[in-house]
Amino acid sequence: MNNLTPRQQFILSTVLNEGDFNIKRLQKDLDISERTILRELSSINKTLKKNSITIFNDENMNLSISGNKENIEEIKKSLDMVPIPWLLSKEQRQIVIICELLTSKEPLKASYFCHKFNVVMGSVSLDIDNIEERLISKNLCVIRKRSYGISIQGSEWNKRNTLVELFFDFKPFEDLIAFLYDGKIDPIVKALFNIVFGNEAIIVVKNILKNIDFDYLKGNDVKYFSLFVQILLSMKKTKNEEIIYLPQEIKDNILSLDEYKKIQYLGEILKENNIEIPEDELVYLCLYLSDYKHFFNNKHFIESDINYENISKEVTEEISKKIYVDIAKDEQLIKDLAQHFRQTFYMLNLGLKVINPLINEIKEHYSELYKIIKSTCRLIFSRYNFKIPPEEVGYITMHIAVAVQKQQAMSKNIKVLVVCPSGIGTARILCSRVKAQFNEIGAIDVVSLHDINSETDQNNYDLILSTVPVNFKKKDNLIVVSHFMTEADIENISNFIANFKANNNEKELELFAETKDNTVTNYEYELANTMVKNFQLKKSNSESFTDLINFIVEDIHEINIGTDKDVLRELIFKREENGNVVIPGTHVALIHTRSDTITVPFVGVYRIDKPLAMKSIGFSTEDIDTFIVMFARNNESNYILKILGKVSVSLIEQKEFVEMLKLSNTIDIRDYLINIINNEEED
Template sequence: MFLTQRQKRILQLMLENPTGVSIKQIEENLKISRRTVYREFGDLKQNNFAIENQKGKYFLAGDTQALQKVKEAVQQSHSQNVISVAKREKVIAAKLLLSTEPCKVIQFALDLNVSEATIQSDLNTVEKSLDRYGITLVRKKGVGLLIAAPEKIRRQVLVDLLVNQINQYDFFKYLHNEIDSQDLFLTMIDKELLLQANECLHESVFKQIKLDTDQKEIEIILTVAIALKRSSAGCKLSFLQPSTDSLKYQGYVYQFLALFSKRSQLEVDQNDVTYLANKLLNSDYHNTYLTYDEHELAVAAKVKEFVQHISEEVHWDFQKNPDFMTKVTKHIIGLVQHKVSLLPDTPIEILQGLSQKFGQLYAAIQKYWQLFFPDNQLTSSELQLILLYFANEYTSQSNNRNLSALVICENGIGTSAILGAKLKREFTEIKQVKTSRVSTLNQLDLSNYNLIFSTLKLKGFPRDYLLVSPLLLDDELQKIRDYLKKYEQKYPHLSEQSSFNQQEVTHSVEKLSKISISALFSSELVNGIKVQLLEYNSSDLIAVVQECLAHLDPTLIRKQLPVAKNLLKRVQMAPVGIPNSQIALLHTRSPEITRCSFTMFDLDNEISLQSMDHNTIQVKRILLMLAPDNLSTPEQQVLSTISSMIIMSSQNLDLFTNGSQKEIQEAIANLILQDLKETLLNNSGEKA
């Protein structure tokens, strides 16, 4: 049960006066208005007790257990733990943005357990922060604090603030009634409203769009809940222009509203429908390419050529997967339009290992970046981060010759079946054919298909496709033969290792020595891998680093301070969060470290960190890799192999995020054994 200081004082009055208290008594005791008293009564109704009125006297009602909980809650000296200044300022900003009436300084002071002078100081910082978004903080003497801003901007800033502060894991547990949260941000919106919005969205909208992250789902739920709350309070949007191709999303919004109106009173206008439809369009991962503005479209066209040339150079079809194209396009748009800060031009070990493993692919990326984006010079680390996108796609997709084709038709029946059968009969390379209507395309994974044929034009479609007639005329058969021939020339069938890896040729004696060192070192390192829980950890990364070091084997580090400084220097140099994951990798070398180690810490409390691709992620596991200052080449190669393995695929990211100690040890051992076998085979081949 979460109660503010003011609510506790109201309940205390009622507990002290079991026959009831009047509104006037509450006003005089708490120095608040009648309107505020009624608002607090409304908020208190969400708990498992009732406030009843008999002849103007208000008293508590409920079962014995519920009333006992009220007494325990009231007896607590604070309504929540002491929070940081930065968090307190964000709470104030969020409450101001959400409120539909003036807020009082004394109200903030009571709710946050600080003095009015402290709140006044906080407000100066809040005012500057809001001003960056064109939002004005208005202070009216005798009235209170107000926000002056266009409604659309007000809602968007509020949603962004809440999304960045709310823990994703706690959010979904809260919605599923698995926890009673005291989080100030999570409980800021009525839980009943959140529950109803979430249920109706899942029954309507979420079945018809694809959201690529949990954060996107949380953002949609909050956007809808806040829109309903603000609109019902009479806070209207100015005229909004519907986005291009947003018509079907308006349909999704109407489906949602029809469901929601059956459960609760609803007041929205056309501008709210347009606002929500535009949000859904922007969030639908299948249709992200439709949301680019004019300038972004120009960059997106260059990215497409950039990827095409790399694909042809390394003979691997990177254009096959629209999800990959969307991710890499968004990332490059951010770089070209200077929306993000570049990674520093200093070595980042995890990315360096990747560029060594995929030398030919990295060279192609460097070559064609200069060709297509000559005015945007990138650091080596930033280019290696782009390589990460390509390497992940390469390791997760197969380039086999059993070609599969997707046939897109208007209705998906009749002529489409004829077309599919004819394709398989005329072209033996095509082993599988899938037919689909345009309306069901968003339910398909386009990366499963090498070739796409369509009987109608597809405006804005993210993949290359061949336009054909439903009956496949003779001249079209030749056109398809030419299409297949070009495809096979561009992307010939390659061995699993492909030509991305280049083996270093050395003398056999040197190689044998390196193999022996690697085997012994690897065995010791793998056996020493640990996964352990970091209980009650801080939300601050610097404090977490110190806590991790304090929990290590005391024989591993001679002096902690120099090692901690090295790690903090690495944290300040560039983001340590791994893209598209919930893990962060920290690594350093130091003379104070006695041996190599790899330890993973599961965090009791997730922390928000920036990832290498400039997004914010919720980190639940810290990977800590430590090594002495002087390492042999084989030892460096083993550590580099492990670093690269972490980010090599979504499966590996999941392993290092959720895997047990034994599972991770087995996976790393297996990879190292494969590398050793390949080295032995190469030696054998050279002797022969």
């Protein structure tokens, strides 16, 4: 069988050892199309013909093998085991390369990867180019030199967050979790874990996790899988002497949590297995896997005074306007979203990956709603310098979709009128039968034959059931039924309900059509014009953040935009102390607040000669030399807030805008701001 390619050998080996199975299994394992597999099967069968063996596929694409048993056994023995790394797709190969570089103590040579993946040097070189581009957004840098090899440089925090994210990108979540729970293990997933961590360490951690009850992770397989990966990573990093170090005040807070006791117990069990994990590593595990109930009153963590309920209300009010469903009054939704946003802000502040295994299905199933929520949340999250990831939009979409469906279900209960001349007792029996038979039926009223016209004039009924023929002005929603509900009656009512639902579903599609907001007043347009005209670019020789804020406050006071310097100064400092103002990876910070001491909304840019080291995502710092300032009033109009939101989004998503803020002149920046305001894409 040596004349078969590695992929063909893998397919043949799978068919020989698995017995009957569907072709989709190979599609998932090899990440190739059905057509490619059929082509490979044709080539395999040509080789097998001389052995009187054939691989069949039926109309459902189920594969099976037929032929002489002795010949089949002989092929099994002669078939060399194909190295799994040879079978990886280009994307999977690059993920494995990154994982190895992130966990290797020493630089690795390109020739090492050529041999491992059975590819030429040119392929590895292209892989490294793609990897280098991919890691820029993670604040990681690829170093490669001919005599040195290849390595990845950056903070330990960013390296670990990236590695966990890569595992979730490697294969569908069901394959990953099956590996953890020892289900039907995907050989490619197994190969990834063995390459990165080694089989011995994996077995040890699996056995330990089986004997520790992490009750606060119950029902959260994503978190549990993350714990599994992070433990293996801590073991590997400790062995490489690449321990993560956290600020002392963070450690002190974590050590007092109940959750830490479980992690501490985990450390003791590892120690019994001759695996020593330092305290900083255990604290990191607890921090990473926190249930988000604990927020710490220091500058390293997310704002403890953010009103998440207000954010939830703002989100639901904006979405309600666009889908014509008033979800803003749903108290349970507001509460659930507030808790979810608390978790999200925590994760994004620490630079942690939001994992959502259902994101592709959500995008497909709720495509229009997803787009609306993405547009709304981009503006709102940008105020906190967060670029909202698709996975997070997906979770919010799920919350909103449930609320919308609940409202629609309540509004779509079919309202029924029963006409029964035989008396109230008979009518009640009929009502009970109808209620029991059809869940879609909501309110049921009973009326005599004499009063039917007056009753229908006063109330709008979806369906009228009568036990006698009725000369009624509206016939399309009238069904004559027996007192005892025959099978024919049930079928007629079922058909009516099905048609009723279909007609309403067509109307539902209109719910998710965005509408232009034409309620902007001339005053608001003039206010926006004033804000653009007042834009200014200033340079300061401030050598501390305090000096800079004093400079800014004095400056806007002089142009009569800020009336109370002390109040404004206090609000700015509070925002900086409690939350992240840095736009990660840009050397630019956003300073914004709302106060009634502001006379008109204001946007300005302030540059300094000597960069300031300021806190960025996680526990990293970044040198900042450019500050964009945005001030608004407490009762600012929705139109102005949307404009400021667009500017915030541009800071996060448009590199050209960021570079302009750092290097361009007043006129060019002002022109760019006008383009941002006039861009209707997200309106």
